[in-house]
Amino acid sequence: MSEKDDSKVVATDLSRSERRRAVREAAKAVAPALRQTLHAEGMSAFVNRVGLEAFQEVLEDEINEACGVTGKWEQCRETRHGYRNGRAPGVVWIGGRSVCIESPRAISKEGGGEILLPSYLKAQDPEYLSHAVLTHTVMGVSLRKYRPTILTAMPMEAGLESPGLSKSSIGRRFIAAADRSAEHYLKRPLEERFLVVWIDGVSAGDFGFISALGLTTSGKKEILGLRQGSTENSTLCAEFLEDLISRGFSAKRGVLFVVDGSPAISKALREVFGADVLIQRCQVHKKRNLIDKLPDSAHEAISANLAEVFSAETATLAMAKAELLARSLEAQKHYEAANSLREGGPELFTCCRLGIPSELWGSLTNTNPIESTFSNYRSATRRIKRWCHGQQVVRWAAVTLQVAEKSFESVGNPQLLSKLAIALERAVRKGREPLALTG
Numbered sequence: 168m169s170e171k172d173d174s175k176v177v178a179t180d181l182s183r184s185e186r187r188r189a190v191r192e193a194a195k196a197v198a199p200a201l202r203q204t205l206h207a208e209g210m211s212a213f214v215n216r217v218g219l220e221a222f223q224e225v226l227e228d229e230i231n232e233a234c235g236v237t238g239k240w241e242q243c244r245e246t247r248h249g250y251r252n253g254r255a256p257g258v259v260w261i262g263g264r265s266v267c268i269e270s271p272r273a274i275s276k277e278g279g280g281e282i283l284l285p286s287y288l289k290a291q292d293p294e295y296l297s298h299a300v301l302t303h304t305v306m307g308v309s310l311r312k313y314r315p316t317i318l319t320a321m322p323m324e325a326g327l328e329s330p331g332l333s334k335s336s337i338g339r340r341f342i343a344a345a346d347r348s349a350e351h352y353l354k355r356p357l358e359e360r361f362l363v364v365w366i367d368g369v370s371a372g373d374f375g376f377i378s379a380l381g382l383t384t385s386g387k388k389e390i391l392g393l394r395q396g397s398t399e400n401s402t403l404c405a406e407f408l409e410d411l412i413s414r415g416f417s418a419k420r421g422v423l424f425v426v427d428g429s430p431a432i433s434k435a436l437r438e439v440f441g442a443d444v445l446i447q448r449c450q451v452h453k454k455r456n457l458i459d460k461l462p463d464s465a466h467e468a469i470s471a472n473l474a475e476v477f478s479a480e481t482a483t484l485a486m487a488k489a490e491l492l493a494r495s496l497e498a499q500k501h502y503e504a505a506n507s508l509r510e511g512g513p514e515l516f517t518c519c520r521l522g523i524p525s526e527l528w529g530s531l532t533n534t535n536p537i538e539s540t541f542s543n544y545r546s547a548t549r550r551i552k553r554w555c556h557g558q559q560v561v562r563w564a565a566v567t568l569q570v571a572e573k574s575f576e577s578v579g580n581p582q583l584l585s586k587l588a589i590a591l592e593r594a595v596r597k598g599r600e601p602l603a604l605t606g
Contacts, residue, residue: 263299421591
């Protein structure tokens with residue numbers, strides 16, 4: 168039939184019973200092959216085969232629409248944009264792997280170029296594979312074992328090819344996906360009000376990074392950012408804090424900064440936020456440092472004494488007990504331990520001094536929340552023996568912290584967080600009162 172007459176061809180309408188019969192006949196033709204796939208290769212291969220066949224039907228519908236086909240024997244010249252041009256090999260992404268298929272082609276009737284099918288372009292989106300590669304790699308699957316792992320976890324019908332799963336290909340996809348994720352993640356705006364910010368760092372070979380974890384007024388924890396470098400560099404710490412401010416972070420209404428005791432971090436906080444910045448020194452780090460300077464026989468007694476100091480009801484009482492403990496250590500010739508306790512100063516008792524509810528002290532007097540976040544990073548990178556450059560450290564840190572953030576639990580309840588916010592605002596209004604341990 169000529170092209171001139173194709174728009175006039177109209178098939179006789181099928182009755183409902185005839186259409187049902189046609190569907191049943193088609194199902195009978197397909198069912199044995201699908202049943203064989205299910206019995207021979209399992210449910211996963213069966214589901215993927217059904218999905219691929221359904222996808223082929225979607226492509227056929229789109230190619231028919233592009234070619235003006237409105238029914239089995241029905242065509243319309245007015246809606247036609249092109250003409251069929253056979254089939255071509257292609258690749259789509261399914262379950263973290265690539266699968267070779269044959270896609271129908273159509274040529275535009277105007278320019279002669281190929282008509283792009285929306286569903287085929289979507290199925291070819293590399294983000295589907297990149298996301299799977301990123302997730303599996305962060306969860307501990309090595310690049311060398313990615314192919315056997317994904318083929319075992321996602322089996323398909325025998326004969327289907329899966330190119331692009333070599334170690335080098337997966338490595339390139341991981342790097343590209345991780346860099347895109349890190350760039351977006353580390354530049355997101357910080358528009359919420361944060362009540363508490365934990366700051367700490369991690370070393371990775373000759374490199375390292377600084378990170379900050381924030382607590383919002385709703386009790387949600389959020390990674391604020393990270394930067395390659397060491398917590399021992401006050402200039403770098405200040406640049407990190409200024410970057411947070413440029414993205415919208417504000418401490419004008421009062422923010423409690425919880426740090427591990429690094430002098431560089433404390434110096435940077437005062438340079439950026441002023442001398443009255445609210446800093447809580449980590450009591451766990453201070454206890455650990457103090458214990459390390461004592462003989463094993465004294466650990467149990469000193470731990471009990473420190474617990475009594477840190478649980479005091481007022482900052483004045485806590486500092487008095489700390490001074491008594493320091494003098495006791497001096498009397499036993501443990502001078503370094505006594506100096507370490509005095510070095511902590513009033514910043515060890517900031518939560519108590521501000522009147523923050525004691526129910527929150529378990530989370531706000533130490534850096535455990537951000538330390539536990541770093542455990543995801545350490546677990547994912549435990550097999551990396553050599554760090555080549557700082558960007559590699561930032562890449563792994565960004566993707567692992569992003570994964571960890573999804574599993575964060577809320578801190579406190581609305582009533583306690585409201586009291587915390589009031590205490591911080593009151594401290595900002597009054598200004599920080601100078602307190603010091605007396606020697």
